[in-house]
Amino acid sequence: MALEHLINEKVKMIEISGIRKFFNLVSDIEGMVSLTIGQPDFDTPEHIKAAGISAIEQNHTSYTHNAGLLPLREAACKYMAEKYGLTYDPASEAIVTVGASQAIDITLRTILSEGDEVILPGPVYPGYEPLIRLSGGNPIYADISSNKFRMSAEVIEQHLTDRTKCIILPYPSNPTGVSLTEEELSEIAELVRGKDIFILADEIYSEIVYGHKHKSIAKYLKEQTIVINGLSKSHSMTGWRIGLLFAPAAITKHIIKVHQYNVSCASSISQHAAYEALTNGKNDAADMTRVYRERRDYAFRRLSEMNLSTVNPDGAFYFFVKIPDYITHSSFEFAIDLAKRGKVAVVPGSAFSSFGEGFFRMSYACSMDMLKEGLDRMEEYLKNYK
16 A cells, blocks of 8 residues: 555655756766766875774774764864854854754754745755755745845845744855855844844855855854854765754754754764864865866866856856857756767756756866866857757
């Protein structure tokens, strides 16, 4: 007897990520060059891997404190202070999570009640909306496609209601690579200050920035901000699943309850590797970022030569590119055709909400050779399309 009719209606409503849907459709095409992946193409640094191996050999394989090893939380708080000028108490204001995704999940489940509204930019990474809905909230998209993909106090103010509970600021941005300036962050902080509204600042790409240092809105509005970070992007540790959550103790004392019943604690082995990353490897991202910047500069030049319009990203490792006006297909149809006829895969903009329609996301977290080949194929495809 099939029991699908008994499944939680909220779960029925959500769908598999549009990124994953598209990847599954084109993954079997022979000879494909993929510019879709949002994962660093670097190996985890050797000294971090050695720390993980050592943790196994020394039998550090039992449960840890629910919030994570205290030395790791101390290292994480010191890292945030040195890098971004943010001060947190490791004993009460930091939680080690199973990746940034779990940190976002437990945050939303802690702060949202049925019918609460969450303002988030559109286009945006597709992982937020399902978690908002599963927590009983309603996502409210703020169209930033005509604002150079930048959330601003003016844009946010247009969407504030008496049901607004949270604003998500995911910067540097996936899919656009855009960061916010100190002035923009300060203005948002002043708009929200004193209101019964949380800021969820997803800063997982904070170490991958070009020409400036990352700034966090927590610098201006710590008491209302929950900062999400982690090691997946900065230290190429996606599979280790280590996220970091920072917030005032009055907030974390409730988030830790959801975290405890959700996963107990993050992997003990990964935590020991993370300690190495945040101490001896605290600047590991610098060399990777230099390479990403070279790829960004090359790709921006090539895209410009193809007359493709895009914002030159100052963070992360993505371009969000406008599909030429002479192509009348939807972004999904365009991406499928490019994959089949051009043998290069990009992600359709519609995967990042309806406000991404008319664009595609291209990742440069791949080798320079693959990037060159992919852009060569894209250029040939567009020439033939005309």
